[in-house]
Structures are given as structure tokens and as C-alpha cells.
Amino acid sequence: MKKFVFLILILVAAFVAYEALMFYDNNFSYGRMRETPAVKPYEHPLLIMEPGTVPFEGGEALYRAATPESLVSSVPLDDAEVIGRGAKQYFTYCQQCHGLQHDGNGTVGQSFAPLPTDLRSGKIQQQSSGYLFQHISYGIGGTGRQPALATTVSIDKRWEIIAYIKSLGTRKK
Missing domain, CATH: 1.20.5 (Single alpha-helices involved in coiled-coils or other helix-helix interfaces)
Incomplete structure (x- = not known):
């Protein structure tokens, strides 16, 4: 009971x-917050864009849709000032995995198997800048090996990182 x-x-x-x-x-x-009206009463709604409209500034969608061969840097990749800014960006966003020596032995990178790519290897140094831009921006084909930085790092800063990586040259064995 x-x-x-x-x-x-x-x-x-x-x-x-x-x-x-x-x-x-x-x-x-x-x-x-079941209902949050997108347009307040008496407010003019945003204009609806025509299909195929492309922004004239920014343009992340253009970079995502482009082939690596067609991508052109928005900054001069051989300029010392750009390379210097790229070094700062590298040490902010990339150094944790790729390391101080750019060899994949960063603090975080050591725990990965296989290690992150050696950025001074011939394989990377021979790649086009557009190829590197797409890999830095959108990751490497769903593998999770390279985080997509497009939402974190601006377009110009990504190009600066590439300028820095390209300035490193190939590692002597």
C-alpha cells in the first residue's frame, strides 16, 4: 500500500x-521568444536582391566558389610589411599546431597523428597561393586536419599568412 x-x-x-x-x-x-518579428511595424524591409547578385566588397562566396588556380591575392605577397603582418597572424592562428619551427610540432600539433603539415616542406612551398588560401580558409576536404579559418580570419589576413608561409622557403634537410 x-x-x-x-x-x-x-x-x-x-x-x-x-x-x-x-x-x-x-x-x-x-x-x-517564440515570435521575433524580422521587420518592426512601419519599418521598411531590406530590399530583396536579384538572383546572382554578388557583393562588390568582401565577397567570401566568390573565394569559396573559385578554383585555386583562379584565386589572386588581395595583398602583394612579396612585400616585407605584408610578410611581417603575416608572421603576426601565423603566431596568432597557426603556431599552436604547426609550431615555432613550422614543422607540425606545435603545442597542440604534437598530439595529432599524423602531425600537422610541415609548412617548409617542398610539397607545401610548391603549392599555388590559391591552393593554400582555400585550405586555410575552408579546411581540408572534411578531414578535420585543418580548421576552416574563413569565419575567424579576414580575407586579407589569410593572404598575409600565405605571404609569410611562402617567404619561409623550403626546409633544408
């Missing part, structure tokens, strides 16, 4: 809790 009474009490408590939550949802829905 005690078990039956205890079971009834548990069921009643669960029912009361459920009803309390439903009362809140049904009567105070503004707290849940």
Missing part, C-alpha cells in the same frame, strides 16, 4: 510540474 501511495505522489508531482511548465509556455511565451 505504501508503494502505491508513493507512486501516486510521484505521478501527481510530475503532472503538477508538467502543468506548471505548460502554463508558463502558454501564457508567458514572450519569455521564450
Whole structure:
């Protein structure tokens, strides 16, 4: 009998809790932000763009859709100032995995198997700048080996990183 009474009490408590939550949802829905109008009353909505419209500034979609061969740097890759800024960006975004020596033995990179790519290897130094840009921007084909930095690092800063990587040259063995 005690078990039956205890079971009834548990069921009643669960029912009361459920009803309390439903009362809140049904009567105070503004707290849940169920409806957030995109356009306020008497406000002009944004214009709807024509299909195929391309931004004239920024243009991340253009870079994503382009082939690596067609990508052209927005900064001069051989300029010393650009390379210097690229070094700062490298040590902010890349050094943790690729390391101080650019060999994949960074603090985080040591835990990966295989190690991150040696940026001074002939394989990387021979790649086109567009190829490197796409890999830095969007990662490496769903492998998770290279984080996609397009949402974190601006287009110009990514090109600066590439200028720095290209300035390193091939590692002597």
C-alpha cells in the first residue's frame, strides 16, 4: 500500500510540474521568444536582391566558389610589411599546431597523428597561393586536419599568412 501511495505522489508531482511548465509556455511565451518579428511595424524591409547578385566588397562566396588556380591575392605577397603582418597572424592562428619551427610540432600539433603539415616542406612551398588560401580558409576536404579559418580570419589576413608561409622557403634537410 505504501508503494502505491508513493507512486501516486510521484505521478501527481510530475503532472503538477508538467502543468506548471505548460502554463508558463502558454501564457508567458514572450519569455521564450517564440515570435521575433524580422521587420518592426512601419519599418521598411531590406530590399530583396536579384538572383546572382554578388557583393562588390568582401565577397567570401566568390573565394569559396573559385578554383585555386583562379584565386589572386588581395595583398602583394612579396612585400616585407605584408610578410611581417603575416608572421603576426601565423603566431596568432597557426603556431599552436604547426609550431615555432613550422614543422607540425606545435603545442597542440604534437598530439595529432599524423602531425600537422610541415609548412617548409617542398610539397607545401610548391603549392599555388590559391591552393593554400582555400585550405586555410575552408579546411581540408572534411578531414578535420585543418580548421576552416574563413569565419575567424579576414580575407586579407589569410593572404598575409600565405605571404609569410611562402617567404619561409623550403626546409633544408
